[in-house]
Amino acid sequence: MHYLEGRGQQAEGTLLAFLQRLGPQPGLLGAYLLAAPTQPGVWLLESHWEGEVPVLDIPQGYQHWSFEVRAAIGEGGQTP
Numbered sequence: 001m002h003y004l005e006g007r008g009q010q011a012e013g014t015l016l017a018f019l020q021r022l023g024p025q026p027g028l029l030g031a032y033l034l035a036a037p038t039q040p041g042v043w044l045l046e047s048h049w050e051g052e053v054p055v056l057d058i059p060q061g062y063q064h065w066s067f068e069v070r071a072a073i074g075e076g077g078q079t080p
Contacts, residue, residue: 002053004045005063011043014059019045027051 006015015033022031031047047053053066 001067001069002047002049002056003065003067004047004056004058006043006045006059007041009041011041011062014062015043015045018059021057022047025054027054 004015004018006012012033012035019031019033022028027050029048029050031045034044034046036042036044056064058064
């Protein structure tokens with residue numbers, strides 16, 4: 001999984017454009033642009049990858065992190 005965080009008025013548009021560029025990347029399983037209602041101006045782009053996260057062209061001034069999934073529960077409480 002990869003998370004990309006942006007803050008401020010321009011962050012939504014920047015992350016939406018980044019999301020659209022992820023579409024053709026090999027190994028992409030899904031991606032989501034997230035807004036925090038209790039934290040206006042904070043945006044996260046969460047992306048899920050098959051295997052390792054590829055090298056991504058991160059916008060300047062944005063924070064980002066990669067994580068390995070160690071445990072999960074799927075819909076209905078079932079472990080995948």
